[in-house]
Amino acid sequence: MQPVKIGKKALQTANCEPTLNDTEVLDFCRQGYLVYEGVVPNEINRRVYEFIEKHGQAPLRQEDWFIENVLLNPQAAGAVRSLLGEEFGLPVGVANHRLQCPAPAQCWHRDGGSRFGPETNHLQVFYYPQDTPVELGPTEIVPGSHFLFCLQSWMQHYGNIRSGLRMASPAGTIFITAYPIWHRRSESTAQGLRNMLKYCYWRTVPPQRDWIAEPDFDFAMAQFSFGGVPRQQFRDWYDAAAMFCWLCGDMSILRELVGGEDWPMGYPPPRSSAQIYPPQGFYRFPISPIKDQIKV
Amino acid sequence: MAVPTAHLTHIRNQLEKCRNKLAQGSLTRDDLQTIIDALDEAERHVQDILYIQAASTALESPVLGMSLYANGRRIPLPSNRTELPYQSVIEAMRDGWHIISFPNTALVMDDSITYGLGCEFILEK
Numbered sequence: 498m499q500p501v502k503i504g505k506k507a508l509q510t511a512n513c514e515p516t517l518n519d520t521e522v523l524d525f526c527r528q529g530y531l532v533y534e535g536v537v538p539n540e541i542n543r544r545v546y547e548f549i550e551k552h553g554q555a556p557l558r559q560e561d562w563f564i565e566n567v568l569l570n571p572q573a574a575g576a577v578r579s580l581l582g583e584e585f586g587l588p589v590g591v592a593n594h595r596l597q598c599p600a601p602a603q604c605w606h607r608d609g610g611s612r613f614g615p616e617t618n619h620l621q622v623f624y625y626p627q628d629t630p631v632e633l634g635p636t637e638i639v640p641g642s643h644f645l646f647c648l649q650s651w652m653q654h655y656g657n658i659r660s661g662l663r664m665a666s667p668a669g670t671i672f673i674t675a676y677p678i679w680h681r682r683s684e685s686t687a688q689g690l691r692n693m694l695k696y697c698y699w700r701t702v703p704p705q706r707d708w709i710a711e712p713d714f715d716f717a718m719a720q721f722s723f724g725g726v727p728r729q730q731f732r733d734w735y736d737a738a739a740m741f742c743w744l745c746g747d748m749s750i751l752r753e754l755v756g757g758e759d760w761p762m763g764y765p766p767p768r769s770s771a772q773i774y775p776p777q778g779f780y781r782f783p784i785s786p787i788k789d790q791i792k793v
Numbered sequence: 794m795a796v797p798t799a800h801l802t803h804i805r806n807q808l809e810k811c812r813n814k815l816a817q818g819s820l821t822r823d824d825l826q827t828i829i830d831a832l833d834e835a836e837r838h839v840q841d842i843l844y845i846q847a848a849s850t851a852l853e854s855p856v857l858g859m860s861l862y863a864n865g866r867r868i869p870l871p872s873n874r875t876e877l878p879y880q881s882v883i884e885a886m887r888d889g890w891h892i893i894s895f896p897n898t899a900l901v902m903d904d905s906i907t908y909g910l911g912c913e914f915i916l917e918k
Contacts, residue, residue, distance in 0.1 A: 601869065613906070631872070639910075647909040654844055655910060656860025657870040657877060684869060726857060727848040728907050760905050 510584040510701055511568075516575025518709040519719075525580060526740040527723040527733070529643035529675040533572045537624070537669035541566040545626040549692055554593035558696075567624060568696075573671040577620060577698045579708035580673075580744065586699030588622075594693040598633055598685035604653040605639075611677035613646040615740035617704070621676045624694045628668045634685030635665045636672075636693065641725035642679035644736040652679070660725050705746040716754055717767045734766045757781035798878075798888065799863030800835040807831055831864075839865040841918040843890055845882050846911040850896050852883040857911040882914050890916035 517525070525531050541562065548557060557563045568574070568587055577585055608621065629635045639645075639661050663683050664672055674680070676697070685691065721737040735755070742751040752758045755766060756779045763781060765774045775781075807828045814820040846858040859877055861868045870877060879885040886892070896912035 601867075644907065645910065646906050651909065654860055655846070655858055656844065656867075657872070658846075658858040658910065659856060659877070663872075684872065727911065729904060732907055 506589045508586040508589065508699060508701070510586050511574065512583050512585070513569065513571070513574050513578050515579035515708040516572065517579035519706075519711045519714040521576075522579060522708055522744060523719060523721070523737065523741050525576075525673075525675070526744070527721065527737040528640040528725070529678040530638060530640065530672055531576055532664065532666070532672045533570070533576070533670065535667040535669045536570055536572045536671055537567055537626075539668060542626045542668040545694075546692065549593060549595075549626070554591050554692075554694055557694075558588055558591050567671075567694075570671060573622070573673065576673055577622075580617060580620060581698055581700040582702040582704060582707065584701050586701055588696035588698065590696065592695045594636075594682065594691075594695060596634060596682065596685070596691045596693075598687055598689050598691055600634060600682075600685050602634070602637075602684040603682040605655045605658070605679055605681045606649050606652065607642075607647070607677045607679050609649070613644075613677065615736070615743040617675060617740065617744060618700045619676055620698045621674045621678070622696055622698065623664070623672050623674070624696075625666055625668060625670045626692055626694065629664075629666055629670070629691060629693065630687075631663055631665045631683070632685060632687035633689060633691045634683050635663050637661045637663045637681050637683040638674065639679040639726060641723045641733065643675035643677045644733070645679065645726065645728075647679075703746055704744050706744070716750055721766070731762065731766050732760065735760050735762060738766070755781075757783070759783075799841060799861060799868055800831070803863065803868060804828060804831045804835070834864045837864070839863075843885060843916040843918075845879070845885060845914045845916065846909075847882055847896075847914060848911055850912050852886070853881050854912075856880055856882075882916070885916055890918055893917050 517531075521531070545557065545563065545567070548560070548563075558568065564587070623636055625635075639658055641660075658679075664670075666672075719738075719741075721734045721741070722731075723733040723737060725733070738754060739748075739751055742748050742754075748758060755762050756775045757763075767774060811820055811824050811828065814824055841864065842862040844858075844860045845856055848854040848857055856877060856879060859870060859879070861870060861878075879888065882892070892914055894913075894915035896914065900908045
């Protein structure tokens with residue numbers, strides 16, 4: 498038998514202290530993104546810009562100064578550590594979405610291979626090495642869309658989405674997104690060159706709630722609802738709760754919260770202002786165990 | 794022949810660009826040709842298509858998203874969401890658009906999946 502060759506790139510891992518607390522992790526679950534404006538120092542942004550002009554972006558991830566100041570930027574890496582756990586994998590590649598402006602908007606898409614569900618095993622990150630105002634076509638995202646399943650080829654006709662958010666930001670901004678979030682390059686009107694670097698971090702350990710736990714964080718009263726893109730009632734609550742519980746590494750919390758693990762729940766979810774449903778002790782018995790007891 | 798609103802908007806935009814270029818002294822023959830081309834295209838009666846993603850199947854429900862193809866090309870819509878040409882499907886109908894496709898219920902047979910953006914109507918002129 499011939500040996501099987503799988504030529505994977507070696508994964509370089511890193512570790513640091515988590516910087517997000519429960520509320521911030523939950524915010525990522527609800528909206529699908531976190532923004533860190535202007536966190537990379539200007540001298541590094543300039544160096545990145547000049548490096549790209551000379552060498553392209555690919556060798557950047559081997560440069561110590563880039564790893565230290567961008568990939569392991571304290572704010573961004575602290576958030577990555579919070580969401581992906583210890584010994585998270587550093588990017589194995591860096592893409593540059595370089596554009597000569599002005600240019601029309603790109604079609605809406607979610608990146609290839611996106612999975613639909615609560616799991617968060619890698620993160621998609623965007624970094625602007627230069628000021629990226631609205632005129633230079635910043636990335637536009639739809640908050641909360643990481644839960645909206647849609648085939649990429651079936652969303653190309655979408656145009657202006659009312660809840661779309663253009664991430665116009667100063668140089669040195671990093672934003673971290675759930676991989677399946679809907680995004681596109683927005684229309685640019687100014688003359689100039691736009692660079693935007695994009696890369697992924699990877700999980701290497703099972704999820705657990707090892708970010709900054711808030712002593713008073715009450716899962717039943719937490720604000721899981723998002724209220725972004727209108728969806729089937731309470732589905733935003735359920736999806737964010739499922740993702741948060743998955744990140745905690747304990748889906749039994751979701752079962753405890755709603756009396757079952759799957760959608761639809763059959764009743765409204767707990768509310769942050771007044772926890773009404775479901776009452777303590779309630780359990781939604783699935784159909785299969787009851788069926789098993791019925792003698793036909 | 795009545796020229797559709799989208800064509801008029803496109804021609805108006807081209808004229809405004811030319812006016813600005815004239816003021817700057819950079820107006821060219823090609824700039825003027827784009828207006829002539831736009832007028833020619835307006836006469837060719839290409840079907841215009843308006844996609845509206847609404848919050849529900851009700852015609853009055855608010856628009857979540859919109860895209861417009863007029864005269865055989867995609868027309869950029871205002872980036873300011875409040876300046877979208879219509880705020881509901883029924884507003885578009887009042888402006889002469891006809892619905893040719895209602896939201897596809899085949900996509901909602903399984904409520905464990907939220908498919909796409911809202912409820913999509915396709916309209917034509």
